[in-house]
Amino acid sequence: MNATTAPYRLYGEEISYFTAKVRCAFRLKGLWFEEVRRGYAEAARRTGRPMIPIVTTPEDETWQDSTDIFDQLEARHPEPPLLPPTPRQRIAALLVELYVDEIGLLPGAAWRWGTPSRREAGTAYFTGLFGPRAQQSASAVIGLAKEVGVDEDSRPAIEAHTHALLAALSAHFEVHPYLLGDRMSYADCALMGLVYGHLFNDLESRTLLLETAPPVVGWIDRCNTPAGFRVDAWLGDDALPPTLHEVLRVMGADGSSLILDQKQTFETWAASADAKAEMPRKVGTAHSELRGTPIERLVESYSQYMLQRVTDAVAALTPAERASVGVALDGTGWEPVLDATLTRRVRKRGFDLELEPSA
Numbered sequence: 001m002n003a004t005t006a007p008y009r010l011y012g013e014e015i016s017y018f019t020a021k022v023r024c025a026f027r028l029k030g031l032w033f034e035e036v037r038r039g040y041a042e043a044a045r046r047t048g049r050p051m052i053p054i055v056t057t058p059e060d061e062t063w064q065d066s067t068d069i070f071d072q073l074e075a076r077h078p079e080p081p082l083l084p085p086t087p088r089q090r091i092a093a094l095l096v097e098l099y100v101d102e103i104g105l106l107p108g109a110a111w112r113w114g115t116p117s118r119r120e121a122g123t124a125y126f127t128g129l130f131g132p133r134a135q136q137s138a139s140a141v142i143g144l145a146k147e148v149g150v151d152e153d154s155r156p157a158i159e160a161h162t163h164a165l166l167a168a169l170s171a172h173f174e175v176h177p178y179l180l181g182d183r184m185s186y187a188d189c190a191l192m193g194l195v196y197g198h199l200f201n202d203l204e205s206r207t208l209l210l211e212t213a214p215p216v217v218g219w220i221d222r223c224n225t226p227a228g229f230r231v232d233a234w235l236g237d238d239a240l241p242p243t244l245h246e247v248l249r250v251m252g253a254d255g256s257s258l259i260l261d262q263k264q265t266f267e268t269w270a271a272s273a274d275a276k277a278e279m280p281r282k283v284g285t286a287h288s289e290l291r292g293t294p295i296e297r298l299v300e301s302y303s304q305y306m307l308q309r310v311t312d313a314v315a316a317l318t319p320a321e322r323a324s325v326g327v328a329l330d331g332t333g334w335e336p337v338l339d340a341t342l343t344r345r346v347r348k349r350g351f352d353l354e355l356e357p358s359a
């Protein structure tokens, strides 16, 4: 079922956050794929957006956006599935992705670019990847790190959050091989974006992982080398074990206020926006906090797309399923995100996002 007559091509980098998410999905599904480096120009040529990853299919279609790539892969190659069919595990997996895409950027950027020595190591890494453009590319990403909320004042809180996350993940992976049990899933693929794409590939955070979180290093290895077609099971009874509850709690308690403040910024912008005009990538600033430390973040319209993905999945549950998810996630800090009502929605048109007309 997963045989193709030509390879998929994944344009991305080993150290790219969002490439690391989807690489795992190709491996999990046992697909024939090749990775192509320095793919920004090809991404821009095919989509108008110099952003990786992109995927080209055996039929030469182009996919962009890790989340959409997951959906396309799942639709074309449903076995083995990425997303569990059961409500608690499905919502948990989508929350892990929301955390990674929106909040994980903070530790990801802080450990790569947050101090002079990290900037030096990151820039040296870029030299091998981008040649003469390394310095320019590094300066651009250092600017993005500031935009997502990383600065000298916020770094201690971001690092404290990272330590808490690694402790919770270590405790979980001491007992379970993957986030949802004995089988890899969407949640593992998403988390690999932060934990492998950035933390394991960056010098200082790799040392942190090796010295303080060996079970997480073992999990990275399992995700990078799935055991062929041996597919074990997700936890029975749609369970979210206590160790996973704690992982979700660190993510939700620390991250949900920033996610909701971004929603507020987006919806304030949208209230006076012209739905027919091209939607800007950045729509304003969220004044938020992490562990009590102020965070200023430029808000991307795309953040509404990611939040909507979770709230739509919640809306699709039956009342009994919704109640069961509520019980399982009680105390994680995710409750206000699960209950959020979006006043304005976005949708994809081609590779672009646009505002849905107001109801």
Ligand SMILES: N[C@@H](CCC(=O)N[C@@H](CS)C(=O)NCC(=O)O)C(=O)O
Pocket: 016, 017, 018, 019, 050, 051, 052, 053, 064, 065, 066, 067, 144, 302
């Ligand atoms: N929503 C996109 C984000 C992709 C993304 O931000 N990729 C980074 C590299 S990991 C990039 O190309 N950044 C360039 C930019 O932000 O302009 C996805 O999930 O694929």
